[in-house]
Amino acid sequence: MLDIAIIGAGPAGLSAAINGVIRNKKVIVFGREPKSSYLYKAEKVDNYLGMPNISGPKMIEEFLNHAKKLGVEFHEGRTLEVFPMGNYYTLNVENEFFEAKTVIIATGIPKANYIPGEKEFLGKGVSYCGTCDGPLYRGKTTMVIGEIEEAEEDVNFLQEICDKVYFLPTYKEIKHVSPKVEILKGKPKEILGDNFVSGIRIDDKELKVDGVFLIKETVPVTQLIKGLEMEGKTIKVNRRQETNFPGVFAAGDCTGRPFQVTKAVGEGAVAALETVSYLHKMDIEKK
Numbered sequence: 001m002l003d004i005a006i007i008g009a010g011p012a013g014l015s016a017a018i019n020g021v022i023r024n025k026k027v028i029v030f031g032r033e034p035k036s037s038y039l040y041k042a043e044k045v046d047n048y049l050g051m052p053n054i055s056g057p058k059m060i061e062e063f064l065n066h067a068k069k070l071g072v073e074f075h076e077g078r079t080l081e082v083f084p085m086g087n088y089y090t091l092n093v094e095n096e097f098f099e100a101k102t103v104i105i106a107t108g109i110p111k112a113n114y115i116p117g118e119k120e121f122l123g124k125g126v127s128y129c130g131t132c133d134g135p136l137y138r139g140k141t142t143m144v145i146g147e148i149e150e151a152e153e154d155v156n157f158l159q160e161i162c163d164k165v166y167f168l169p170t171y172k173e174i175k176h177v178s179p180k181v182e183i184l185k186g187k188p189k190e191i192l193g194d195n196f197v198s199g200i201r202i203d204d205k206e207l208k209v210d211g212v213f214l215i216k217e218t219v220p221v222t223q224l225i226k227g228l229e230m231e232g233k234t235i236k237v238n239r240r241q242e243t244n245f246p247g248v249f250a251a252g253d254c255t256g257r258p259f260q261v262t263k264a265v266g267e268g269a270v271a272a273l274e275t276v277s278y279l280h281k282m283d284i285e286k287k
């Protein structure tokens, strides 16, 4: 059982990780590749104390090196859901399961663009992971909408088990997709169905499908942990970075403005220190 599971390997998650490890806690950072951090997009950062005139990619590399030097463990993959289990949490990381006493959410700016029908049919024909839920669609027709290149793994897997697979990539360049997959262009307008998905509308064309897989950069935080209290589009926290779930903290852009590295790093540190206090309280209560 982990002491602290950190979701997101940007400045907030990495800052939380080093502070957790320094305090002797068993920590794993569940994140995606460094390029996926918003910081990677910054050409030049000149407002972070002690690192003048540095590029975003260099800065994230320095943060990662620091974390690795201190022995922070990483597990690459998208965390799809966090399940409260009483006095601990279980994380589903692309169908690998991890248990942790506490969780720090550091997933960056919430990108909550839903397709009409997505929320309603989630778990009823809509899924965020092809390799996890694909087997439910054996011999059926599915559609994958991919925001990121990792979607190709889901597409190729589904192609092996489904009767027909459509793929609508919304990123730039397709790399390795089976020629049996039908590639589409256009904008997904609505997921259709009654009790379960029966189709999808792309622009003004309707396609019959049994399942829709949305492979997104990040899972909406409200899906990540059901019942998480929000303030508009961002996670509601207090000055201790506590959310409404005991033992779940949040830090960085996911808690709101200002969207700045200093704030993300600061909140990550606060979240880790508060997590450590929480763990100590848990230990005392057990004795």
Ligand SMILES: Cc1cc2nc3c(=O)[nH]c(=O)nc-3n(C[C@H](O)[C@H](O)[C@H](O)COP(=O)(O)OP(=O)(O)OC[C@H]3O[C@@H](n4cnc5c(N)ncnc54)[C@H](O)[C@@H]3O)c2cc1C
Residues within 6 Å of the ligand: 007, 008, 009, 010, 011, 012, 013, 030, 031, 032, 033, 034, 035, 036, 037, 038, 039, 040, 041, 042, 043, 044, 045, 046, 047, 048, 077, 078, 079, 080, 106, 107, 108, 109, 217, 218, 219, 251, 252, 253, 254, 258, 259, 260, 261, 262, 264
């Ligand atoms: C073009 C640009 C220029 C900028 N310039 C500056 C600047 O000059 N100064 C400044 O202070 N700030 C700047 N920023 C803002 C800064 O980059 C962010 O404030 C900072 O990166 C926030 O850190 P974070 O850790 O909260 O989120 P992020 O850095 O976005 O990291 C979040 C990480 O979590 C991962 N993640 C999300 N969901 C999941 C999931 N379900 N499972 C696993 N991993 C997940 C993401 O893939 C990402 O890697 C700039 C941003 C941009 C885009």
